[in-house]
Amino acid sequence: MVEVKIWKRIIDWGIAQNTGISFDPKNWSNENFLTMKTTLQNCLPFIRYFQISSENIIDHLQPYRRILDDNLWDDIMNRLLFQNKPISSVVLPPRVVLTQTLPPRTTEPFSTIINGAQAAEITSWIDKKADTYSAINNPYEFKLLLHGTRDGFTPTSFWNLCDKQTNLIVVVKVKDTDEILGEYNPIGWVKSNGEFMNCDESFIIFSLKNGTIQTSILSRVKKTRICNLVWFRMWSNLRW
16 A cells, blocks of 8 residues: 555544544644644554655645654655655654465366367358368357266266257267367257257267368268257267
8 A cells, every 4th residue: 555545544543533623634723733643643653754755745744744753754854855864763664565476377178189279160160161260269168068087978977067058069089099070069969758959050070180180071961850860879879
């Protein structure tokens, strides 16, 4: 806190302790100054007067100079004129302002399988862009719902975390290879009793460029009815 603000709060506190003393020191009597000096006698020694600017000394300290010891006020005024002049008053050393440095903010990666560039390629497919988004200007934010290693590779885990979630992307990495496969479903996976929902905006499957795989492959839905049958056979007996 700036030193002059501490001074002003001490003055306000002292006035609050003495009913009848005006907030304007121009209206104070000799008795008012003496009362305030007595009230603040245990507070005034904690002010670092020589860390207050000359402007604030004139504006905020001078009107109350009579609550300060004469020797202290003389030192304050002398220091205004001669910065290196020694003082005789006993005052506290300058405050040391500690700046706390917070550790870097850590966030959990949205995926341990795909990176930002691969995520941008998928969102470019979603928006049917001819040019691929970069990882920096990707307009979509990815949120990790299910992580097999963390949440389990069972159908129960999938349905508990992904049921009725829309705009879902599922990616899997084939063991001991660089192959990454996945699908995009804008309407989400919903448990049903044999009922199907049609959507031609889905990707039934895609394969991403990764490692030794030099080209990404995208397969869009053409016949939703056939995709429904694939969905039923695949996800009704889901195994990861």
